Amino acid sequence: MASPRLFRPAARLLSSRLSSAPFRPVVQTACTPSILRSRGYATESGPKEVTVRDALNEALTEELESNQKTFILGEEVAQYNGAYKVTRGLLDRFGPKRVIDTPITEAGFCGLAVGAALAGLHPICEFMTFNFAMQAIDQIINSAAKTHYMSGGIQPCNITFRGPNGFAAGVAAQHSQDYSAWYGSIPGLKVVAPWSAEDAKGLLKAAIRDPNPVVVLENELLYGQAFAMSEAAQKDDFVLPIGKAKIERPGKDLTIVTLSRCVGQSLNAAAELKQKYGVEAEVINLRSVKPLDVETVIQSLKKTGRLMCVESGFPMFGVSSEILALSMEYGFDYLTAPAVRVTGAEVPTPYAAGLEALSFPQEDTIVGQAAKLLRL
Amino acid sequence: MLPRTLRPKGTLSPIQLRGPSGLNCRFLAHVANIEDIPTEDDKPFSVPIPDGSFETYHFHPPPSSLETTKQQLKQLYHDMTMVRRMETAADSLYKDRKIRGFCHLSTGQEAVAVGIEHAITRDDKLITAYRSHGFTLMRGGTVKSIIAELLGRQGGISYGKGGSMHMFCESFFGGNGIVGASVPLGAGIAFAQQYNEKPNVTINLFGDGAANQGQVHEAFNLAKLWNLPVIFGCENNKYGMGTSADRASAMTDYYKRAQYIPGLRVNGMDVLAVLSAVRHGKEYVQAGNGPLLYEYTTYRFAGHSMSDPGTAYRSREELKAERTNDPISNLRENLIDWAVFTEAQAKEIDESVRKKIAEQVAEAEKSPEPELKAEVLFQDIYVRGSEPSQRRGRTIDETYYPG
Numbered sequence: 001m002a003s004p005r006l007f008r009p010a011a012r013l014l015s016s017r018l019s020s021a022p023f024r025p026v027v028q029t030a031c032t033p034s035i036l037r038s039r040g041y042a043t044e045s046g047p048k049e050v051t052v053r054d055a056l057n058e059a060l061t062e063e064l065e066s067n068q069k070t071f072i073l074g075e076e077v078a079q080y081n082g083a084y085k086v087t088r089g090l091l092d093r094f095g096p097k098r099v100i101d102t103p104i105t106e107a108g109f110c111g112l113a114v115g116a117a118l119a120g121l122h123p124i125c126e127f128m129t130f131n132f133a134m135q136a137i138d139q140i141i142n143s144a145a146k147t148h149y150m151s152g153g154i155q156p157c158n159i160t161f162r163g164p165n166g167f168a169a170g171v172a173a174q175h176s177q178d179y180s181a182w183y184g185s186i187p188g189l190k191v192v193a194p195w196s197a198e199d200a201k202g203l204l205k206a207a208i209r210d211p212n213p214v215v216v217l218e219n220e221l222l223y224g225q226a227f228a229m230s231e232a233a234q235k236d237d238f239v240l241p242i243g244k245a246k247i248e249r250p251g252k253d254l255t256i257v258t259l260s261r262c263v264g265q266s267l268n269a270a271a272e273l274k275q276k277y278g279v280e281a282e283v284i285n286l287r288s289v290k291p292l293d294v295e296t297v298i299q300s301l302k303k304t305g306r307l308m309c310v311e312s313g314f315p316m317f318g319v320s321s322e323i324l325a326l327s328m329e330y331g332f333d334y335l336t337a338p339a340v341r342v343t344g345a346e347v348p349t350p351y352a353a354g355l356e357a358l359s360f361p362q363e364d365t366i367v368g369q370a371a372k373l374l375r376l
Numbered sequence: 377m378l379p380r381t382l383r384p385k386g387t388l389s390p391i392q393l394r395g396p397s398g399l400n401c402r403f404l405a406h407v408a409n410i411e412d413i414p415t416e417d418d419k420p421f422s423v424p425i426p427d428g429s430f431e432t433y434h435f436h437p438p439p440s441s442l443e444t445t446k447q448q449l450k451q452l453y454h455d456m457t458m459v460r461r462m463e464t465a466a467d468s469l470y471k472d473r474k475i476r477g478f479c480h481l482s483t484g485q486e487a488v489a490v491g492i493e494h495a496i497t498r499d500d501k502l503i504t505a506y507r508s509h510g511f512t513l514m515r516g517g518t519v520k521s522i523i524a525e526l527l528g529r530q531g532g533i534s535y536g537k538g539g540s541m542h543m544f545c546e547s548f549f550g551g552n553g554i555v556g557a558s559v560p561l562g563a564g565i566a567f568a569q570q571y572n573e574k575p576n577v578t579i580n581l582f583g584d585g586a587a588n589q590g591q592v593h594e595a596f597n598l599a600k601l602w603n604l605p606v607i608f609g610c611e612n613n614k615y616g617m618g619t620s621a622d623r624a625s626a627m628t629d630y631y632k633r634a635q636y637i638p639g640l641r642v643n644g645m646d647v648l649a650v651l652s653a654v655r656h657g658k659e660y661v662q663a664g665n666g667p668l669l670y671e672y673t674t675y676r677f678a679g680h681s682m683s684d685p686g687t688a689y690r691s692r693e694e695l696k697a698e699r700t701n702d703p704i705s706n707l708r709e710n711l712i713d714w715a716v717f718t719e720a721q722a723k724e725i726d727e728s729v730r731k732k733i734a735e736q737v738a739e740a741e742k743s744p745e746p747e748l749k750a751e752v753l754f755q756d757i758y759v760r761g762s763e764p765s766q767r768r769g770r771t772i773d774e775t776y777y778p779g
Contacts, residue, residue: 071571097571103601108560108594115564118549119501121571142554143561150542152535153756155549187757187767211759243764291764329772 047230053223055197056086059204060124062236064094067122070208073100073109074126074163083128084164084223110136110161114143117159117213124208127163130179130217137182144213145188160207165193165217166260167312167360173348176356178313180259183215184289184322190242191289193217195263197227199287202240210242217289219261245293247300251280254370255300257323258310259286262361266310269366276367277376289319297323298330305336306373312360315343342369413714417447423714429649433632433639435668438656442648449707449716452494452647454725456486456704459510461733462519463678466509466526469737470682475526478553479540480507484645484677487703488611489514491650492579495658501569503549503562504581506541507611507676511581515548519733523740531743537756555616556589558582559608563595566606566667577661579654581609585616587630596634599667607657608634609670611644617680618689631671644672645703675701750776 050058063070076083078091078101091099102109106127113125127133133140144157166178183191190212194200200218207214232238248263249270258266263285270281282300286293301307307327309320320341327339345359370376412421422441430437463481470479482489489510492502504511512522517533525532526540533543541553549565552558562580569576586592587610599606610630614621621628631639638660642653650672657668675698679686687695711717717725746752754767754776767776 103597105594105597107591108563108598111557111560111591111595112564112567112598115503115549115561115566116568116571117564118561119565119568121568138554138557139560143552143557147542147544147550148759149757150534150538151544151550151756152532152537153760154534155544156759190758190764211762291766294766 045231047228048234049226050197050201050229050234051224051226052194052197052200052218053084053086055201055227055229056204056218056223057088057090059201059208060087060090061093063124063205063208064090064098066236067208069120069122070124071098071100071121072124072126073102073113075102075104075109075128077101077126082126084220086218086223087126106132106135107139111139111143114139114157114159114213117144117157118147118155122158122160122208124160124162127161129168129175129220130163130165131175131177133161133163133179140183140189140213140215141186145186148212149188156211157213158211159213160204160210160216161213162204162207162216162218164220164223166219167344167349168220170351170353170356171349172351176349178217178260178311178344180217180289180311181313181318181322183217184292184319186290188213189290190214191217192242192287193219193260193289194287195219195222195260195285197229198233198238199240199246199285201229201233202238203242203287206239206242209239214242217260222261222264225264240287243288243291243293245287245296246285247282247296248285249281249283251282251304253279253304254281254306254308254374255284255297255304256281256308256310256366256370257284257286257297257300259289259319260312262310262312265361265363266366269310269363269370272363272367273370277371277374279370279374279376281370286319292322292326294326294330297326298334301327301331302334305334307331307335307339308366308370308373309339309341309343310361310366311341312344315341315346318343337373337375340369340373342366413716414446417450418445420445423449423648423710425649425652426643426646429643429646430653431631431641433629433641433669435638435640435660437640438652442652442655444648444651446716448494449711449714450725452490452651453704453707453711453717453722454729455490455493455514456647456707457726457729458519458733459486459489459513460704461729462513462522463509465519465523465733465737467678467682469523469526474741475540475682476528477539478506479526479682480509480680481678481682482507482510482676484698484703485611485613485674486510487647487650487707488581488609488644488672488674491647492609492654494647495651495654496577496579498547499574500576500658501547501549501562501565501578502581503552503558503565503578504611505555505558505583505586506551506553507583508541508543508551512543512545512548512551516545517543517548519736520740520743523737524743527740527743528745529740529743530746531740535756536746556582556586556592559586559589559592560595560598562608563599563604563606566599566604567602569605570602575662576605577658578604578606579609580606581611583616584610584612584614584621584628584630585619585624586610587633588624593634596637596667596669600634600636603664603666605661606667607654607661607670608637608667609672611672611674613674613676615676615680615689618684620689629671631669634667634669637667637669639669639671641671641673644674645701645706647703647707674703677702750774751778754778 077087081088113123192203493514521533543551566578
């Protein structure tokens, strides 16, 4: 029963990667002379298609431009222009003092960045992927997140940790893991997970400006995806509040709470639910894992009476588990059915495409689970 | 702290003659210095640093005499006595069960904290591991605020939220509880100094136990690669908890362990040697020569922490022998010898220190405990003004909504 389904998500994955290709030339031309680009934005009007990669690049450019205390360091961020090209053009524009290639030494450069933050700078520490940040997680948690509290508030640590997190295609278990729940559980950290280009720009800028350590969990598969970016979001003063979710699609029958790449999948699933069953699902893009926008979730739950979480992390002790627990605490009386979750499977991510697809939520998994919840 | 005075160039020469004839030169310098001791408290003169105080690794040794003043020498004695007395007070408070959890004392290691402080300025930065009381005091923490912190009181330097291992003040970055993790942080502090084009240095201390952590070596590499203004310092007190250095390290010459960074082993039981070494190192680093790796050989008279009597892994004979090499009584004898102060004046200092500590401990004990309310519990997790709108307590009813 499961096997025919497998082809669809895999094919969709492939097509989404291909479809991002036409945007690549845009990336290249838009990125190189950054001054020209920002001038371009000032004169153009209306929404514009921007890839997540470009939006992140724009956020970095603007913050590096406006704050001399800000610098970015990480593996291959400078001369190579970023392993995923997020930092393309930054070295040329800001020079090697502020765009710094590090050796492969996560604990070392992450610790160094945290130390620089303790000493008053505002570092942006890029991990090639968050899988590698496990080498440095002690510095993120014990040194960055806790020092302000342990010092009684006299020692702040303004640092941003960023990089791709979560599901990536065909890279197996060590390179495809979601750390939202890991960082989301730590007091002292803020954690955001952008989905769209606006999310990416607004949340990354907010993270850099926030005086606390903030973890920005991006997703590799979203980098090449283009989204409409409003005129307001194209400006250099655009920031999104950390801790505020966004209702991406209003609905009255079911609340789907999701984050990062699963937002797109959930929106597609919601469209299918509408088409197939005439059901209106409300899709909430969390944007921020910590603090979590409990209010938006509960308000929606009060309206729909049904809750489903969709995420790509492991099922146990995860973001979904937390939201389900919160729904019990704050919204039990409004639930008309037990809340459900669609998550990554409890398995180290397998390499083979078919098995990999079985390990992560697919659009039909979401649709199927929603239909079951709604007894359709 | 005393202003640094310029060292006359002539004093450098005996050092460069080090070798077979070095001893002789040192002896002559020593005699000359004793005769030169001025009557004024603030007039600079040189005191000898004994032979064998330094071992170098691709590095010129510090001069064999140290320019100082009587005032500074007395201050060094005073400061070391302060640290010792404060640690002794902490010891008895712990035994009275007034201090909780971990409490690592630095008795025996006072020369390191005090010597370093007198070689640097308040614009220089310092970071250390968990044996941090002495450094906190030397960096400007008061005895009252340190003892109050140990007691978990509101008047503590971290408002009772950090405890023994987590104390911070201007230009002092703790007090860090994770062995080895503070070393990359120190490299980052030095990075910030370089980034801000400040002419200062960062003193980055760790223990012989931490020296085997991988990230310590990652920090060495980054510091040398980027020419950071940092003096790494391994406080080698010969034991990482109960494991002796030679049971933990394949090579115990810690000053040689970053093969591409010049190193210096310093007699960490001699405050004058430490002061001289750090002053010398600071000049080297400030000249843009990149990092240094120092090793301060020292000894902790107490156990690893209060729960360790410190006798299971080292013999009573060893302890007894080491205790005869007490950095405070050694300096005291020298200062009496050099007529910097008389025995009676030394006793006066001892007495005034004893009184100061007793008063401040009493004040610390008077400080109230942190108020048991949500505002206090949840305060300072995030920078004020940037807090999340709620923080969950143990139950949903205890959820805290600031403001």
